[in-house]
Amino acid sequence: MGTWRVVDLFSGGGGMSYGFHAHPGFEVVGAADAQLGKPSSPRGSLGCNLTYAANIGVMPVEVDLARVDAHLLPDALGLAAPVDVLAACPPCTGFTRTNANNHLVDDARNVLVRRVAEFASALQPRVIVMENARELLRGNFVHHFAALADDLTEQGYAVHASTHVLTRFGLPQIRERAIVIAVRDGLPLRTLDELWAGRAVSPDALTVRRAIGHLPGLRDGAADPADPDHATPRFASAATRARIAAIPHDGGSWRDLLADESLHVHLTPAMRTLVRRGDLGNHPDAYGRAKWDAPAATIKRECTHVGNGRYAHPDQDRLLSLREMAILNGFPSSYRFGRVGLANRYRHVGDAVPPLVSYQLAAVVSWVLSGVRPALADAILPGTHLRADDLVDAAGERAAA
Structure with a gap:
């Protein structure tokens, strides 16, 4: 394996980036987020870039990804295209079923999904990963994802999208999400399901007690x-x-x-x-x-x-507590949150891709780029509640990874 370059857009508090940052095959070289607490809030109010920088070692560029010219973005990030991996997780607020209005009104932020194809054109990544609410693929406004998939296909990407309850991958929380992986240049398309084939997590490793009972x-x-x-x-x-x-x-x-x-x-x-x-x-x-x-x-x-x-x-x-919420959302217990208001730090957790899962996505992307299948035990993020001996086979027996 080499060191593959990763850019993270809509980077938030670093949940997606941390999985790649913690993996030895990747280097996060750029990130961008407008730090919006709510649509009515001024840019920068969320303060998530401080949390991101404290853990990834890169300060994201504060930029409105709804407005920026995509082909000027590499310069804004101080990068030269191409990069190896583009992580792009637009806001899920306009899709999620927790807001009943989302079944009726197409939120203006949903157009950011299709913008990812423009960023891909500018940065020329070999692999793209995205995580979002389940309704990205199943809701009333799936045309946004359909348009993104069409645009990426025209650029030469093969696109795979699926929904998962993330307890499948060891998260001690009922969290159903859409995960998208796209590859180009004839690279093999690999998925989390393939990484986990024939393996599962022991139910006793998925409990609140196991995750935070020691605090x-x-x-x-x-x-x-x-x-x-x-x-x-x-x-x-x-x-x-x-x-x-x-x-x-x-x-x-x-x-x-x-x-x-x-x-x-x-x-x-x-x-x-x-x-x-x-x-x-x-x-x-x-x-x-x-x-x-x-x-x-x-x-x-x-x-x-x-x-x-x-x-x-x-x-x-x-x-x-903030720490308990973070652990339940797959953050390692050492993760540090920027010194912003406590309410915003909770939002950094609630908005995040669980790092426990993004580390597994990094393992899948390393498989795509290297051709070497990782051992599942090596795809368990250190510092989280999950351990290699929590893996079981199809019969529920403890299994070597």
Whole structure:
């Protein structure tokens, strides 16, 4: 293997890049992100480039990838084309089913998917990788991906796209994502499914307990003196604190409050409206606790509040800490987050491609470029909860990789 050059666009807090950075076959040579917290936020407000630089050693260029002339991008990055790998993960916010409006309205940001073909034309990568929400391939606006695939095919790429629940690859979280790999120059097209053929992960390695059960306890609003990223925000109100304290440990949710009339005082107005409608199924995870012996629920961008999902600790009355969220999203325990506001650091995690998976993608890309199939054990990212002895064969027996 040589050292293959990687450029990461829409680079965020470095989740995709870190997998390539940690792999001995690759060097990340450039990245770009506009650092937008929300569409209405000013550029730079998210602060993700500080997190990226702290871990990858490259400061991304702050540029609006919706507007920049694609053929000026290599100069903006200080690079000469071609590069070996282009990682490009446009925002998934306009596709994800967590926003019900996405089934009806084609978000303006979705056009960024097709722009990746323009960046490919400028940078001439041999391999392209992309990760996005499942709805990129299955939703009402799949024409954006179809247009990208057509454009890349015209440029000489073979394109493969599929959806996966990432527990398949060892992530201790129910996270369903689309993964795209495109290759050119007659290179063989390899996939994560091929890397994992005949292998799986032992179920006991996919649990919240296995991932974060060893971390020290915290109160809300506290931080671990030994790890400033093992920190959790203080509840905004005594009512929220009391509501979480009333919810049963180890997988309970707000719906458990309905069983005891004395606990109804903790119901929010929105909860009471759902009860009146008899519509309890649309928001089952709000104010929910993680369950020790199961994977975590999907960690979304707005994971910084217990009301936004099953984000309360299994038995401590607080939000899962930034470090706990990061580990559950496949980050190594040593990952450092830039000194920006805690809410934005949570967004760096929720927005990210899990590094545990991007390291496996790097192994697949090394297979494409070198022709040498990697051992699956060598595709397990060091510093994460996953170990080589967690691999099992089709019969569930511990298997050599």
